[in-house]
Amino acid sequence: xxxxxxxxxxxxxxxxxxxxxxxxxxxxxxxxxxxxxxxxxxxxxxxxxxxxxxxxxxxxxxxxxxxxxxxxxxxxxxxxxxxxxxxxxxxxxxxxxxxxxxxxxxxxxxxxxxxxxxxxxxxxxxxxxxxxxxxxxxxxxxxxxxxxxxxxxxxxxxxxxxxxxxxxxxxxxxxxxxxxxxxxxxxxxxxxxxxxxxxxxxxxxxxxxxxxxxxxxxxxxxxxxxxxxxxxxxxxxxxxxxxxxxxx
Ligand SMILES: C[S@@+](CC[C@H](N)C(=O)[O-])C[C@H]1O[C@@H](n2cnc3c(N)ncnc32)[C@H](O)[C@@H]1O
Numbered sequence: 001x002x003x004x005x006x007x008x009x010x011x012x013x014x015x016x017x018x019x020x021x022x023x024x025x026x027x028x029x030x031x032x033x034x035x036x037x038x039x040x041x042x043x044x045x046x047x048x049x050x051x052x053x054x055x056x057x058x059x060x061x062x063x064x065x066x067x068x069x070x071x072x073x074x075x076x077x078x079x080x081x082x083x084x085x086x087x088x089x090x091x092x093x094x095x096x097x098x099x100x101x102x103x104x105x106x107x108x109x110x111x112x113x114x115x116x117x118x119x120x121x122x123x124x125x126x127x128x129x130x131x132x133x134x135x136x137x138x139x140x141x142x143x144x145x146x147x148x149x150x151x152x153x154x155x156x157x158x159x160x161x162x163x164x165x166x167x168x169x170x171x172x173x174x175x176x177x178x179x180x181x182x183x184x185x186x187x188x189x190x191x192x193x194x195x196x197x198x199x200x201x202x203x204x205x206x207x208x209x210x211x212x213x214x215x216x217x218x219x220x221x222x223x224x225x226x227x228x229x230x231x232x233x234x235x236x237x238x239x240x241x242x243x244x245x246x247x248x
Contacts, residue, residue: 038117038142050125052114055166058093059128062227065096068161071192071221072097073238082106085156088182090145090175091163094132098139106157109139111150116142146174148182155182158189165193165236172198173205176239180210186245194237196220206241216241 041051050057069079083105092098092110101108115133120126133140143149145163158179164172172194179189194202203216222235 038113038115040114040117040119040121042121042123048124050114050121050123050129052112052117055113055163057112057114057125057129058095058162059125059132060094060096061128063095063162063225065100067223067225067234068095068097069100070223071161071234071236071238072159072190073219073221073240074159074190079104079106082108082157086154086184087157087159088150088155090148090158090160090179092140094129095161097159097161098136102136102139109141110136111141111143111145111148113142113144115140146171146178148178150182152181153184153187156184156187158183158187158191160189160191160193162193164191164239165195169198169201172202176202176206176241177209180206180214180241180243183243185243188240188242191239192221192236194218194239196235196237199237199239202239213244214241215244 038052040057041054043049043051056062069075079101082101085106087101087106087108089095089098089101089108089110090112092112093114098108098110114120114129120129120133141149145160160175160179164175167175176189176191179191183189199218203218206214206216217240219238219240220235221238222233225232225234
């Protein structure tokens with residue numbers, strides 16, 4: 001990445017970094033909050049869950065780091081190669097991924113709707129969310145995945161775990177176009193959570209939209225997952241795409 005664009009990215013990210021309450025920050029950059037408002041809900045009878053616009057906000061307790069890395073098909077050696085690279089985790093929630101990437105030297109940023117919420121509930125999940133904010137302050141971007149307050153061509157690797165499974169196909173495509181927009185030449189996106197019924201359509205639509213500027217592939221990821229003592233099998237589709245580099 002060229003240093004000029006990197007400085008611009010840092011500047012815009014600093015301008016949009018989380019500072020609660022931050023409900024108005026985004027409109028100074030782009031009107032990225034207009035499609036979704038970061039409305040947090042705590043459903044009655046299930047006081048530990050928190051939802052942002054009906055999407056569950058999750059973290060390490062729900063999806064352990066190892067599972068997130070496996071879903072994104074990111075090995076230890078790949079993570080080590082991210083040192084000094086700009087990585088954006090979209091719909092990061094309060095997972096272990098962002099701190100993990102930062103510990104390995106990546107310039108890692110998390111983007112999520114709820115980072116601009118006016119108030120975080122006083123339940124167990126809320127306590128974890130507040131801790132995550134405190135520990136990762138300065139690396140968080142409050143924003144909407146469908147209209148990200150991030151500069152064009154500024155990200156080397158974009159990752160997103162368990163966002164697209166919450167979106168309708170058209171919204172997923174809007175997000176993927178946004179992901180493509182922010183990728184630097186040669187940059188890659190890894191997006192986990194598509195259904196096996198949708199993945200081929202998604203790939204075909206990306207190819208139709210971006211032609212020779214994009215390389216697209218996918219992997220089916222299936223593994224055991226233990227949550228609150230219960231074993232589950234989770235299968236999902238990982239979409240990987242790369243923006244063509246500028247080399248001839
Ligand atoms: C199931 S959680 C996944 C969190 C994390 N990636 C993980 O694997 O633990 C879904 C996340 O998507 C966020 N989210 C939902 N809609 C979003 C949107 N339009 N833009 C940004 N984040 C969104 C929610 O706030 C929530 O944190």
